[in-house]
Amino acid sequence: MTIYIDNKPYEAKAGKNLLEACLAAGINLPYFCWHPSLGSVGACRQCAVKVFKDEKDTQGRLVMSCMEGVRDGVRIGVEEATAKAFREQVIEWMMTNHPHDCPVCDEGGSCHLQDMTVMTGHDYRRYHYKKRTYKNQYLGPLINHEMNRCIQCYRCVRYYHDYAGGDDLNVFAAHNHVYFGRDKDGVLQSPFSGNLAEVCPTGVFTDKTLKEHYTRKWDLTMAPSVCTHCSVGCNITAGERYGKLRCVVNRYNEEVNGYFLCDRGRFGYEFVNSENRVTQPLIRGRMSEAVSEEELMHELSVLLSQQKLVGIGSARASLESNFALRQLVGAGNFYAGISETEAYLTRLIVQVMQEGTLHSASLKDIEQADAVIVLGEDVWNTAPMMALAVRQAAMKTAANNAAAQLSLPAWHDAAIKELVQTDKGFLANITVAGSPIDNIAQVTVHAVPDDIARLGFAVAHELSNTLPALANADEKLLQTARQIAAALQQSKHPVIVSGLSCVNSAVIRAAFDIAAALNNTHWKASVAYVLPECNSMGLALMQAPSAERIFDSSNANDMTALILENDLYRYLPQATADAFFSRCSNVIALDSIHNNTTEKAQVLIPAATFAEADGSMVNYEGRTQHYYKVFIPKEGHIKESFHWLNSMRIAKNNRSNGHGLSLDELLHEAEIEMPVFEGVHDAMLSPHYSIHGEHIPREPHRYSGRTAMYANLNVSEQKPLQEEGESAFGFTMEGFKGQPPADAAPFFWSPGWNSGQSVTKYQQEPGGAFKGHIPAVQLFHDKVDKAPVFFKDIPEAFVARKQKWLVLPQYHVLASGELSSYTKALASLLPEACVVLSETDAALLGVRDGDKIRVHPGTTALPVKVHLSLANGVVLISAGLPGTEVYNWGDWVKIEKE
Amino acid sequence: MIYERPLTQHIHINRQPLNLKEYEAKGGYAAVRKAVKEMTPQEVQKAVQDSNLKGRGGAGFNTGIKWSFVPMGSDAPHPKYLICNADEMEPGTFKDRLLLEGNPHQLLEGMILAAYAIQADISYVFLRWAYKKAAALIKQSIAEAYAAGYLGQNILNSGWSLDMHLHTGVGRYMCGEETALLNALEGKRATPRAKPPFPQVSGLFGKPSIVNNVETLCCIPHIINNGADWFKKLSFTEDAGTKLYGVSGKVKRPGVWELPMGTTMRELLEEHAGGMRNGLMMRGVLPGGASTDFLTPAHLDTRLDYQSVAIAGSRLGTGTMIVMDDATCPVGFVHNLQHFFAQESCGWCTPCREGLPWVEKILLSLEHGEGTQADIDMLQMHTQLLGPGNTFCALAPGAMEPLQSALKYFMEDFERHAHEKGCPYVHEAVASSEW
Amino acid sequence: MVAEPHIQTTAKSFLTQQEKDAINHEVSLLPYKKAAVIEALKIVQQHRRWVSDDAVAAIAAYLDMSTAEVDSVATFYNLIFRKPVGRHIILLCDSISCYVMGYQKLYEAIQHELKIKFGETTKDKKFTLLPNACLGCCDHAPALMIDEDLYRDIEAEDVRNILETYT
Ligand SMILES: Cc1cc2nc3c(=O)[nH]c(=O)nc-3n(C[C@H](O)[C@H](O)[C@H](O)COP(=O)(O)O)c2cc1C
């Protein structure tokens, strides 16, 4: 439809409000309380415009543009004088109590309030009374609180409480004393608290970890990156100054993480700055300073020429590095650095997904699902942003149903919530030990993996009676199955979420059967299988056997093992890992942080972290995403693993001046060698990409102090960093000055829009897709006309064993990835590792909460936590917390009281 | 002249209100019997619409029309709610108290009729905290009505059922705003809701709801009993019925009277309220509570109905007037009002939350001799920008009404404060400030 | 995300049976528990004069809410007392009709008698003085309310006598 803004016609989409239409049209209209993900409530009154009845109406009516829907032919005045005056006044009102502390405020320079203030033209203070002041709260190590800066837009509560379901932040008091915070000082409990820093349009909630090494946005060197802390692969922008990574902020991606990140992703970056970094090549027995690169290469070429060379790939290393390793050692000697169980399960998932009969669900698909079944996956802890998406599905379905009743537009947030009340869309959350999303689920089941799988198969049978029924199932399970099946049958686009946290293949198969049974009638269901690490899928697609398989070959002794970015002690029980190392005569490790595996290395090579590297990763859904170097570490010899591996390939082949493959050459080689990866290079901006022959600068054009940065060392200006090989991005502020396309934007900025909200300027419409074509490289292809091959082998019902327990990992939302736990702030929030037992089992063992027990096989004694709804016969043991050991997950263990 | 005064006919200041039996003996609940037995809900709605009864809560919207937006019929959402707004916290307003304490069964009967008209299932009396006596009476009356079968299941064998509960508030003027009231009833902060959707379609607990003022509801039984024409004839003017008018301030006999709609202000102030106390002159009147524009002695012949008061430049509002005498400082007077509004702002929207305290501070600084001409301009600016539509609800625009008219009629007082660096009036005590 | 066990237990034992019965009754009238939170706050205040942090936690636990949610509501309403108050609450109307009729004199008299200002409690915890928006008896201004008793047409001289009737 056409709307007229200041007498000019614009195309607008039906169902949007006037504010969205104006922003989509590229018009600068200030706003606060509205947010693309939160909708409108009309509280701040900042977005006022005039609406005119017709061409002749000169009077018009002042309306809040966020609270009026677009109508065909509607005429609105943004530049109309009274509307402008009112908007300027709204800012002046907000500013009456706002402190004049921009110079010391962390938000300064990326502050929506600053931007909007300038936009309205308010510049002179007429309010000369005492300002209202508040006490600030301690909100934990992640978020800083400075209430005096509050402009009362209510976004924080609407995000934290309504959107993310956090219950410990709210609004208190009334009139101009309203206060946003907790009821008492204390750590914010939601693992999505970091988004407050971006949702808050001013400096009330800011990133406390950034404060430790504060840098203004305009002084950061930034690049588009991808979070490496779980298999979702949220898009991030990371920023550096003086060789330290300073912060991570959300990088909008319509299909993945939208506007948000979880705290593991946002705050888990500091391992990059860790004192525990491997910065120099190390050769055991030699002084570290003594090892030059030539010596290293020499040493390596000797080791690499040995007969039995095996390479162990990594689920947290890039596709490029894994591939470079595979090329170096040969496909037959390339193993995945994970347990056999994990390898088996991920292979199963790859098989299922490659079949193409199921659509792989993006987070956006999940958010928009009208029924969600979480089968056995502890999403909250293993893929937090997916849990947030599941929550949105439940909320949005209820909202859509309600909105349809009264034909309310989707943006009318408060009205919809009033109508919805406590209704939720259908969610069945079926887990071993429960999860915080239980409280929005219609069906919650806590059961043992086999029984979870049985419930899944029972649902599949309800959906399609060609599938086998459960033998001797109890009525309660069948009833639940019928309830779930009924909800699925009514839904139009359900999503089944599953994954590895049950360590059970039947669960994965059952999830497939449910989705496939739904697709029998019409193509509508999709699945999401959560994997453990950021590139688990990439590694799995390489179809390498697990590291445990190395033992299968009889002569697996005296090997030279080349281990890529991987602490085997996090994947294998200690005894297994020890046994492995005892059979290696040489270990070469590439890694960024010292760990138990690097301890075993003869040669240790400093690998770049994500922030210092380019690379590609494949997320759980098969989406390939590329991340770019934020900076090049100045000290040490840190390089991307694939660089080292390339050099080793040259050294090994004794080509003295061979030319290492560049990133895109590597990717092309991979695509040729392994057709599953066809197209992956599309995820990467061509290194030759430029605009008008210019690089895209990683530094904002206001980057300051460059000439003085190293004045303590040398008064002459440093030579700008030159990247080896080419990149679309330059490391300095020189280069293209305009607004690059979204996929080539190292950070979001637009004239007048310094905060993250500038992303609107890159979108076709607020909260929508980016302008221009952004390739989404999906490695799984839907094959609509292919019939699914169902799994029909249903496990027996679980029977608890005498004296033995099924051992399962209990992940933690802030630390199930290896690297995030190296971040000080996150580490301080981690609980003590423990063993979770059912009430009956605890009684059987004669233990109570806090008593220590020993698990065999295993080495450390752990405190007990009794769980009221855990089934008998299972133990959950903390996994991924620092210092925890690895068990044969999914296997049987013995327990004894300490 | 003796006027008919249906709403207050059975109210005697020094007597206990009628109990159910006594009320029935005086013809009480006849309207309920009639409606439930002889009329369809639509007919009740029509009768009320035809009577031209306008809401007595302040806004003056036709009650029958308001009801007609409630979805009816078999597929209408249930439960539907009927809510009596007995929050009466508008400063200077005390008319609903008389009806609540004087004849609670009349209110209940009106509520039952209104609930029947919209086929409500549950009804609430939302009563302000301070009305302790009314609370006890209403509680008792509800119990009596249940016992007599006017409330509960299958009322008078009609197949229709209605429950009624009393909810007492815990402060906040905002609770009187009908959508904020709904939030309060849901156990939430009493911030207002955006309209549309209107409460008639999405109200309490997301279900169709009607909120009516006490006085509005008290009119209903009489309309059902005597018909729309009778009701219209009670009035001197277009706006139908009688009206409870009140007067406070330094008049000889402050009080509340039920008079024909359209009684002149002069009659009210001079005859019923007895005129000004000796030695005092009237300077201005807020005709309908704290959030209405001042009228002056020049407006004494204005008829007190919705339209005539609007023409005179104010609003009938609640019809309870506050008289400002010539010994009272208009700036102090308005400061007191703005202090109230600033305190009672819910804090939801920016202009009201930040603008009203600013206004209050300016007025106080004028009173303290620290104000300037620029401050007066700032007050003017606020009266323009805190207007209807600019804020989320009607609280702030209401607050601006007495201020804008004070600036119009009493500008010289404001200017004297600025120029003489202080308040020219003798204050009995200092103006209250934020505490 | 799960409340600490010790908080849950103190919260469970905090409310008396009488309070719980009263809250249960209110809950029974409503579509969901949370909606009874204002009633619950009133009930607790009736029994304990004010709503302490522990009371907020107890109500929260009882109605399956978080303490922040309960406090958000509690702090909005001016007649829910989140700080200790005296045995008797004096609500002095400071709105317009009482202003015109001189409530300030009553305020001065009370200050003189009790040595407290608005928002304060006497040392002996006997009285808390609060300003109150319009008590709805403007025709008998100035007015004040002590607990449930309404006093109208008060003169400053009456204040002492009125206060003396309270123990
Ligand atoms: C701030 C504010 C306070 C209000 N307070 C009351 C009140 O105390 N009593 C009342 O009946 N209406 C009050 N109203 C008006 C109500 O919103 C609503 O219009 C009225 O209850 C409808 O009833 P009626 O149609 O019978 O007049 C108030 C409005 C506003 C904006």
Ligand code: SF4
């Ligand atoms: S005008 Fe705004 S802040 Fe004031 S009471 Fe209404 S919604 Fe609340």
Ligand code: FES
């Ligand atoms: S953005 Fe429209 S009112 Fe806040």
